[in-house]
Amino acid sequence: MKIEYTPSQAAFADAVKIFAKERVQRYAAQIDQDACIPPQVIQAIIDEGYIGSMISEEYGGMGADSIKIGILNEIIGGACSSTRGLLTVHGMVSLALQRWGTPQQKNNWLPKLAAGQLIGAFALTEPNVGSDAKSVETTATETKGGFLLSGTKKWITMGQLADLFLIFAQFEGKVAAFLLEKGTPGLQVQPLGGLIGARGSMIAELNLNQCEIPKENMVGKPGAGLSHVALPCLDYGRYTIACGNVGLAQACLEVSVQYSRKRKQFGEPLRKFQLIQKQITEMIVGVEAGRLLCQKAGCLRDAGDPDSVIQVWIAKYHTSLMANQVANAAVQIHGANGCSNNYPVERYLRDAKVSEIIEGTTQMHETMIATNSIRKY
Amino acid sequence: MEQYASTIRKFLGRFFKEDISDSDNFFELGFVNSLFAMQLVMFLEKEYAITIGNEELEIQNFNSINAITSLIERKKGKGAS
Numbered sequence: 001m002k003i004e005y006t007p008s009q010a011a012f013a014d015a016v017k018i019f020a021k022e023r024v025q026r027y028a029a030q031i032d033q034d035a036c037i038p039p040q041v042i043q044a045i046i047d048e049g050y051i052g053s054m055i056s057e058e059y060g061g062m063g064a065d066s067i068k069i070g071i072l073n074e075i076i077g078g079a080c081s082s083t084r085g086l087l088t089v090h091g092m093v094s095l096a097l098q099r100w101g102t103p104q105q106k107n108n109w110l111p112k113l114a115a116g117q118l119i120g121a122f123a124l125t126e127p128n129v130g131s132d133a134k135s136v137e138t139t140a141t142e143t144k145g146g147f148l149l150s151g152t153k154k155w156i157t158m159g160q161l162a163d164l165f166l167i168f169a170q171f172e173g174k175v176a177a178f179l180l181e182k183g184t185p186g187l188q189v190q191p192l193g194g195l196i197g198a199r200g201s202m203i204a205e206l207n208l209n210q211c212e213i214p215k216e217n218m219v220g221k222p223g224a225g226l227s228h229v230a231l232p233c234l235d236y237g238r239y240t241i242a243c244g245n246v247g248l249a250q251a252c253l254e255v256s257v258q259y260s261r262k263r264k265q266f267g268e269p270l271r272k273f274q275l276i277q278k279q280i281t282e283m284i285v286g287v288e289a290g291r292l293l294c295q296k297a298g299c300l301r302d303a304g305d306p307d308s309v310i311q312v313w314i315a316k317y318h319t320s321l322m323a324n325q326v327a328n329a330a331v332q333i334h335g336a337n338g339c340s341n342n343y344p345v346e347r348y349l350r351d352a353k354v355s356e357i358i359e360g361t362t363q364m365h366e367t368m369i370a371t372n373s374i375r376k377y
Numbered sequence: 378m379e380q381y382a383s384t385i386r387k388f389l390g391r392f393f394k395e396d397i398s399d400s401d402n403f404f405e406l407g408f409v410n411s412l413f414a415m416q417l418v419m420f421l422e423k424e425y426a427i428t429i430g431n432e433e434l435e436i437q438n439f440n441s442i443n444a445i446t447s448l449i450e451r452k453k454g455k456g457a458s
Binding site: 100101102128132145221223224227228231232235287303304305306307368375376 | 388391392395411412414415416417418419420422425431435436456
């Protein structure tokens with residue numbers, strides 16, 4: 001057993017760190033404040049090829065392994081959670097097509113998604129349906145040439161930005177997945193604001209009023225929409241969020257250590273106080289443990305191991321809780337300054353909270369991990 | 378065929394302890410969930426070096442040991458990998 005990056009992975013990490021610092025992190029506060037990712041950040045991610053990081057080279061993507069995907073999402077997640085969300089949802093749509101698309105669908109959509117000519121968004125959640133995904137109320141009805149989609153999708157990350165939506169709907173009593181292009185008659189995209197965190201996620205509600213799509217826009221088969229299309233997408237989503245949580249916690253750790261060096265009370269820098277040291281220690285251990293869980297999940301994913309699914313649940317569960325604890329400690333160490341948006345830690349804390357909800361709540365993770373473990377032991 | 382069935386039984390044993398026959402539909406019996414369906418595809422692709430495509434995404438290909446064995450044989454027979 002050897003826990004270290006390959007030279008290629010290490011070089012990739014170095015390049016992403018420079019990119020994140022220069023092209024993303026400097027905009028993070030503005031992204032949070034404006035609830036919008038500026039075009040130059042999106043274009044930089046496209047130009048660097050990161051938008052197609054998860055897509056195979058055959059279709060013009062980077063073909064990155066899961067460890068590199070983890071590195072990318074950790075470092076971008078440390079710079080800006082909202083921008084990491086773009087990589088997550090775009091990847092979910094891309095991978096659904098790469099895994100279950102017909103040759104025609106792959107050839108038509110994947111090169112455009114890899115090049116960032118199209119941005120994808122994953123549309124499962126609805127006003128009445130969250131964790132109970134099999135109960136989606138959006139419907140698809142067959143027409144002579146295709147399908148009519150009707151219903152409402154809510155809390156769709158990058159919904160304001162996306163060109164291509166992966167919609168999950170009931171079709172003949174089974175859940176199926178469909179591609180819906182922006183601009184389709186009957187589709188209304190309503191921006192949603194007022195989020196606690198990840199405010200730049202460009203969340204939208206989608207109102208589908210008899211949106212007509214061609215027959216070839218069904219992805220997978222009816223009945224496999226949830227089990228084989230949505231679940232692998234969500235598995236990728238959870239993995240990237242878990243890695244992003246590690247990055248967010250690492251950012252909290254770094255600014256807290258820097259602050260504890262500079263800030264003096266009672267004539268001493270904060271780092272000299274043992275209760276501050278305890279908090280720093282807990283942050284370090286939490287981050288290291290989270291990173292190891294993500295790396296294990298990444299290795300299992302690359303091996304195609306069925307246990308990778310539960311390992312991703314474990315990694316996402318741990319890192320979501322850990323990121324909240326670490327961000328909370330970071331605010332505490334910063335004192336009153338930590339409660340102000342002049343420092344980034346209040347944003348980190350708000351962003352961390354979102355990670356306990358998206359791609360499966362902490363409570364759904366507890367149910368799934370326990371069910372699996374009870375069966376196993 | 379028995380070699381496939383034996384390996385599949387061992388894999389299924391990780392998810393439920395009940396004895397089933399090779400023709401029992403373990404989805405209908407309620408022993409597994411949709412997450413298992415995804416893990417089963419991963420297992421089959423890794424164990425037998427096959428790629429399961431969109432055209433095989435039918436529950437009747439995966440709902441019993443006999444069905445899975447037939448699917449593997451068809452894939453192997455086609456020389457698919």
